[in-house]
Amino acid sequence: MKRIIILLALALPIVAHAQKRKADVIPAVIQQLIDNMVRVEGGTFIMGGTAEQEAEPSDYEYPLHEVTVASFLLGKYEVTQEEWEAVMGENPARYKSARHPVEQVSHMDCRRFIRKLNKLTGMKFRLPTEAEWEYAARGGDKSRGYKYAGSNEIKQVAWVQEESKNGTHDVGLKQPNELGLYDMSGNVWEWCSDLFGGYSKEAQKNPKGAYSSAFYAFRGGSWVNEPWYCRVSTRNANQPRIRSVNLGLRLAAW
Secondary structure (H helix, E strand, C coil): CHHHHHHHHHHHHHHHHHHHHHHHCCCHHHHHHHHCEEEECCEEEEECCCHHHCCCCCHHHCCCEEEEECCEEEECCCCEHHHHHHHHCCCCCCCCCCCCECCCCCHHHHHHHHHHHHHHHCCCEECCCHHHHHHHHCCHHHCCCCCECCECCHHHHCCCCCCCCCCCCCCCCCCCCCCCCCCCCCCCEEEEEEECCCCCCCCEECCCECCCCCCEEEECCCCCCCHHHHCCCCCEEECCCCCCCCEECCCEEC
16 A cells, blocks of 8 residues: 555656646747637627628528527637647748738648647637627627628728738738627638538527538638628638638637
């Protein structure tokens, strides 16, 4: 019995040291990513082409329907190139700069990135659902009913075609929305976790997209686009292997 107690006592400092080493291997840039996750309080909203979108919504933004989402965490910024490189060891972006959003990443690339990030951090990062994304872009429970994420004036909150100067920009340079989230309109489109499909008019709780589709949703518009694409209700989609110079991601977490 004494021998067992001695062995356990000797093992405790080793375990503590191993835990410390695990914490130490998280790069500072990834710790900053963790620290920049914003809590979005859950709530209920009307999803789709609501009145502030005026006459602009497409058919894919209808029918309007009530959606309730649970509380979740969402990145204050789009995932940057330095964050991607810290996890993946490479930078696929065309418009290279550490604090620019990463682009040229497919839905499959994003899933690989998230798996590695979760293994590195022990957290449960993921892509947001379309409902979560739209709720947060609208300002969540602090929404003021803006057309774009944080304003009715596109230039206040988004890098778009007119002033982008042919490329992405550092995250966080424009005005944030009501929740303190930056660039949810413009800069790069952001992949969502949902398979893309038509809306239902039925009220829903924590919807997760279509049951079957060849396409995944992405949201927010980009530096390539006109303001129409950067509205909070605009939807877009593509195949999971597609990469583009105006398509990146923002992380969600439980």
